[in-house]
Amino acid sequence: MSRFRRTSRRSAVLASLSCVLALLVAGCTGGSPAPESTGRQESSEHTPSPESEGLPDVVPRPSQLVDTGGDVRVSGKVSLVVDPAVVPATRDLAVRVLRAAGAEEVVVRDPGRRVEDSTLRVRLGSRWAPAMMKAYQNTELEFPSEDEEALAPESYALSIRRGQNPEIVLGGVDPAGTYYAVQTLRQLATPGRVAGVAVLDEPEMSTRGVIEGFYGSPWTHAERMDQIAFYGAVKLNSYVYAPKNDPYHRDRWRDPYPAERLRRLRDLQEEAAENHVKLTFALSPGKSICFSDPADWNALTDKLDSLYDIGVRSFSIPFDDIDYTEWNCSSDRAEYGAPSAAAAGEAQARLLNRLRREFLARHHGTMPLQTVPTEYSDTEDSPYKSALRERLDPEIELMWTGPGVIPESITVDDAASAERVWGRKTILWDNYPVNDYDATEGRLMLGPYAERQPGLGEVLEGLVINPMNQAAASKVVEISAADFAWNSSEFDEQRAWRAAAEYLAGDRFRGDEQRLTPDSETVDALMVFFDLNHAAVLPDGEPWLRPAPELRRRLDEFRKAWSGDAANRKRAVAELRGYAQSIADAPERIRKGTPEDFVADVRPWLRATDLWGDALLATLDGLSARASGDSEAASENFRRAGELADRAGSVRTEPGETRPQGPVRLADGVLDAFIRQAPDMR
Template sequence: MHRMSPSSPADSTPVPRVRGLSRRHALGLGLALGGTLALPLPAALADAGHGSGSVSDLRPRPRSVQGSEHEVVLRGKVTVVIGAETDTAAQEALAEVLQSAGSRVHTVVAGSADDIVAGPRIHLGTPEDNPTIAVQLEAAGVPGPDGLAADGYVLATGRNRGPVVTLAGRDARGTYYAVQTLRQLLAGGWRVPAVHVRDAPRMEIRGAIEGFYGIPWSHQARLDHFAFYGAHKLNTYIYTPKDDLLLRSKWRELYEGEELEKLAELVGTASAHHVSFTYALSPGNDITYGSDEDFEATVTKFEQLRELGVTRFYIALDDIPGELDDADAAQFASLAEAQAHYLTRLQEDYVQAHGLEPLETVPTHYAGSEPSAYKRTFGEQTHPDVRIQWTGEGVFSPEVTEDSVVRAVESYHTDHLFIWDNFPVNDGRRDRLFLNPLEGRAPTLHEHIAGFTSNPMIEPYASLIALANYADYCWDPIVYDAEDSWQAVLDELAGADEKIRHDLRVFVDLNLHWPYRDGSPTAPALSADVEAFWAAYDGGTDGGQELSERLATIVGLEDTLEPMASPGFYADTLPWITAAGHWAEALRAQLEMLRAIVEDRLEDASAAAARVGQHIAAAGEATVPDQRADGVYREDQIVPSVGDGVFETFVSRAWEELRAVLPDDPSLPFRGLPATASTTLGTYQDYAPERMVDGDLATMFWSDAAPEVDDEIRIDLEQIHPITFARIQMAGSDTTAGDQIYEGVLEFSADGTSWSQVGSTDGSSVLEVTLPEAQEVRVARLRVTGKNPGGQWVQVREFGLGETAPAS
C-alpha cells in the first residue's frame, strides 16, 4: 500500500503452545500492565495499596468504575466457581493470575456440593454458562452484563457467605477480559480493591494487520503478539504479510509440513487469547475473477485454514494491476464489477454456507473518501455483509475525521467499513522507527465504522507502543488520551525500574518524527537541549550541561536498556540504540572541540575534531537486516536512522564553527563550489534537489521512484571553473549502499551541450573522481546507464565539485 519491499528465513525453533499470559512470556513480553484512568473515583479507590494495582492503572479505561463496600484478599486457598461451559481460556488465565499472586486455586463446578465454601471465592463465566453469576451480582447489587455490547464484562467485589469476586462476561471473550482486568487490579499483589467495573468496547474490530512488505514477523513474535493483544483487549489479527509467497505469487498452492504446523499453532494460540485469526489471501496479481477454477482454488485454500480453526477470511486486492485479463474483460464491464462478483460468490457459496464470520476485503482503490465509479460499483455489487477496509484520505492518513469517514461510507455504499491504518508501518522507510503515539483519529468514529486494524512496523516488538495506543483508542475513543496512553505503554515495556523508564524515554525521543504528518516533532527533547546549547554558545555563556548529560545517557543506552521488561523491544531496536550511541559520541567530541575553540586551544580543537569522523562512520554502518524483491533475507543491509536529523544538523553547524577558525583542518568535510541542482527524477515528499548542494549532509534529495536509463542528477556552477575533484554522496551513508544510482556515468560539460565522461559508479554509495589535471566545467551530471536492482530509488546527500581535491 505504499513504498515497500520483499520473508524472513524460516523460524524453525519449536515453540510451546501458549495458554494464558506468563509474567515474562516467551522471549518478547515480560510486561507489567499499566496506565491511567481519568475517572472521578472515591478517595479509597485512588490507590489500592498492599502491593496491588491501582484502579487508576486500568487499561483500556473502563466505561464505568464505582466503589463497593468490600475489598477482597486473595491469599491462601481461593475457590473458583465455574460453569460446565465456562470459557477454558478464561479459566486458565485466571488460574495463572491467582498462582502469580501466591494463591492456591481450587476449582469447582456450579451446582456441585462444594460450590459455596469458606474463604475467598471467584465466580467466573457468563450468566448463561454459570448460574451462580446472576446470584452473586444480585447480592452485590450490580447489574449483569446482558445489556453490554459484545466483549463486555462486569467485575464486582462483595461478600456473600465470604469474600467474593464476580467476573461476569457478556460472552466468552468478555469473560476472558474480566480476568485481564483482575490481573491489572492485582498487579502482582493479592488484594482486589473494593470496586465494581462495568465495561464494554465501543468498536467491534480492534487489532493489527500484518500487511507490510519486508521481513515478515517471526513465528515467536506472532505468538507473543497474541498474548499482548489478549492482555490489552485487542481482538483481531489479520495474517497477510506481503512476502508470504503462498498468499500472493503462489496463492493457489497449499501449505504443508512445518509451515502448516506453524499456522495451526498460530490459530490455536490466537484463540487461547481470544484473538480472531483472520487469514487474508492476495490473489489479485494473476486471478481471473470469473473463473470457476480460481474460485475453487480460493475455496480449497480457505478450507485448509478452516480445518485449522480459522473462521474469518479476507481477500486482499491492494497493490495489484488495475486491468482485467482477456477472459474477465469479456465477462465484466469493469475491475470493480469483476471483483464484486468474486467476493459475493465467496460470501454466499463458501462463507455463509459454512456459517463463518462475514468475508473481509480491501479494495484496489482503498484510499480517499470522494465518490468514484470504482467505489460505487464495488460497494453496490459486493454482497452487503462483506466488510470493506479503507486507509483514510491517503495511503498514510495524518488524521481521520468524522466527515471523512461519513463520506467514505457513502462512497463505498457499505454499512461495514473498517480502517486499515498505515501507522506505524515503516516498510517505506525501513531505516526508521516510528515510536510516536497514535494521534489524529476523531473520538466519534465508532459511530460510523466497525473499527481499526493497525499496519505495524517490520519490527514486531517496537510496534507494541502503537498497538497499545490502538487498544486504548478502539476500546473507547471518547476518553482516549494519546499522551497518557503512550506514557503508560512506555512504562509497561520498560518495567518498574525508574532509571530504565527514564532512559527508554530518552531513546524514544530520538524516534518520534512521523514524516506523513506536517509538524510532527523531531526528537523534541534532544532538539530543546541542542537549541539551549547553541543559544548559550552564541551568547558567549557557559551552557550545554543538559545536552552533555543527555548525550552521556544516549551513549549508555545499550547497557541500561538491556534489562528492560520487554527483551523483544530491546532486540528490535538495538541497531538504532547502537547508532544513537555513536552519534552521541560524535557530538561529545564536537562539544569538546567547541569548548577548545572558545578557549583558543586550536590544537586541542583539531584533535577533538579528528575523533568525530570515526564515530560518524560507525553510526553510518548498515546493521539492520532486509529482504527485497528477490525474497532473500540478508543481514546488515540498512543504516538505522535515529535522531530525526538533529544529530546531523548539529554536526554540520559545529563544522562551520571549526571552518571559521581552521579552514584547512583535515577533519572538515569537503564542500563543493556553489551550485544549483536539478534532476529528471520525481521528488519524494519535500526532499527537493536543492538539498544535494546545500553543504549539509543532514539533508538529501530523494526520488519518488526508481530511475530509468538516461535519467540524471545535475548541478550547474553558473560559470566555468577549473575542476579537479568531484564527490557524489548517495544513499543514507558513505559506507553502505542503499537508494542510489547503481549504474551511471559522471559527465562534465563547459556549455551544457557537449559532454565528457570522467567517471562511473561502482555500486558503492560514494562516487569520487580526482582528475590528473583541471578541466573547464560549468555543468556536471550523473547519468543513469542501467536499471537499479530491486527497484531502488535514489538518495543524494551531496553533489560537489572542487577546484582542488580535499586533504586526505
C-alpha cells in the same frame, strides 16, 4: 458496537456503579455485600481520570473505573470459584495472576462448595449467570429497551473489595469478556495485593487488531504465535494473515499450502482461539485471477476449504496493489466488457458476493467476508467505488486506509465520508507503523498512535494497523492502537505511549511468574529511545510525526541559553549533559531490562544510539571547553564528536530483516544537525 451507546447511559452507570458491583458481589456469593471500609469514594456524574485521582492505570483504558475503598491483600490460600461455562484457559490465567500477586495456594472449586481457611474469595463467571443477573437487575442502572443490547459483546465487570470478607468478582457478557476481566485483574495486581477498584467496561470498536500486510521478510511462526498471545492480553481481537511475501497468499494463490505450512497455520488458529483472537486468512488472487473461469473459482474455494478444515472461520479476499486496467484472460473481456475501473469493480463484487452466498453461507460458523478494494484510500467517488457501492453485498466488510495510503491524520469526518462513498462503515487499515516503503529506509516507528481523532469508534466498523517488519518492536504502537480502538473517546496518546515502555520494562501483561511492576530506570531509558525513534513519514519523505520532539525541545532550550552570558552557557551545558548521558546509557539498560525479541529487533538502532550518545557528550565537552576559553580542547572534542557521528551514520539495518535496507536513521535532522552545527556555535 452496542446500539445502546455508552454516551446514553454514562450518567446512570456512574451514579450507580458502586451499588451495582456491591450487589454483584452479593449475587455471586449468595450472601450480603462485604462491609465497606472507611474512606470509600462516592460515585459522581463525572468520571475522574485515573491519573488525577490516584487510581491504577489500565490499558486499554476502561469505560468506567472507580475506587472501592482500599487495596485487597493477596496471600495464603485463595479460593477461586469458577462457573462451569468458563473455559479452561481463562481459569488457568486467573490462577496464574493470583499466584503472581502473592497467593501461596489457589484452590479452584465449583459454585456451591466452600473452602475453609481461605484468605480471599474470587468468583469468576458470566455476568448473566442467574445470581449475577439478579444482582444486576436490582440496581438503579438505566437499561435500554428490550429490543436493544445492554452492553456490547466482549464487555465485562469486576469488583475488588476489602472488608471483613474480602472478595473479587469478575464476569463477562461472553467468554471473551470473562477473559478480558482477568486480563484487567492482571494489570491491577502488584506484589501482595490488588487495587481496590470496580470496573464496568465495553469496547467502542467491534474489530480491533493487526494485519500482517507489509512487504519484505514476513514474521516467523514464533513471532506470530507471540503476537497473537499478546493481542489477547491487550484486548485486540483480530489478526489478519496477509503477508505480501508469502507466495501462497498472493503470487501462487491457486497452489495448496504444503503440509508443514498448513500445520503452522493450524497452530496460529488454535492460539488465536485460546486468546479470543479472530484469525482472518486473506487470499489475494487479483494479480492473475480470471473472474469468469470455473477453474479459478474452484481453485479459490478449494484453497479456502483447506483453511476451513484446520479451523479458520474468517476469510478476506483483498484486491489491493494490483493493476485493474487489464483483464487477465480474454473471457473476462467477453463477460464484463472492455477493461475499466467500473468493470473491475463489477467483477470483484460479483466474485465476493458469490463467495459469501455459495461458500460462507454453506460452511457452518463462518464470519463476515472481508475485502480490501483496489482503490483503498481517499474518499473521492469514482466509477470503481460506485460499482462496489451499488453491487457489493452489504454484509461484506470493507477495509479503507484513510484519506491517503499513508495518512498524516484521520478525522471523524474522513471516516464519515468513507462511509458515504462505500455505502457502509469501513474497517480502517491504518498504514502506521508499517516501514516497508522507500521513505522509511532505516527507520523504526516507535512513536505513539497519534493524529487519529478521538471518537472514530463511532463511525468505523473497526481498526487494524499494518505493523513493522520488526514484530516485537511493533508492540509499541500496537499497545497504543489497542487503547485507541477500545476507548478512542478518552484516548491519551502520551499515557498509552508510556504504557508501552512499562510493558517492555516489566512485561506486566504476561503476569504469572514474571514481575508485576516495571523497572523505572528501564522505562525511562525506553522513553528516551522511543523519542529518538519518534518518526513517521509520508511517501515523499515529509514527516507527519515530528522527529525526536523531546530532544528537539531540549536542544532548542540549549540554543537559547547559549546565546546568553558565560554563566548561562555553563548551566545550559550541565543541564543538557544529563539528558545526553541518558541517551548514552539507554542502550545498555534496554539490552538488560527488556525482552530478548525486542532487543533483537532494535539491535542496529541500539548500536547507533550508543554512538550518537557518545557523540553528543563529546560535543558538549567541546562546547564546555569553548565556554572556558580552551579552544584547543574544544577543537579536539568536536573532532572526536564528528568521528563518532560518522560511525553512527554508517550503522545499517540487518540484511534480510528490513525492507528497504539502509543506514539507520535516528532523531533524523535533530541530533545529527546539532552535532554538525555545534563547532560553529560561538
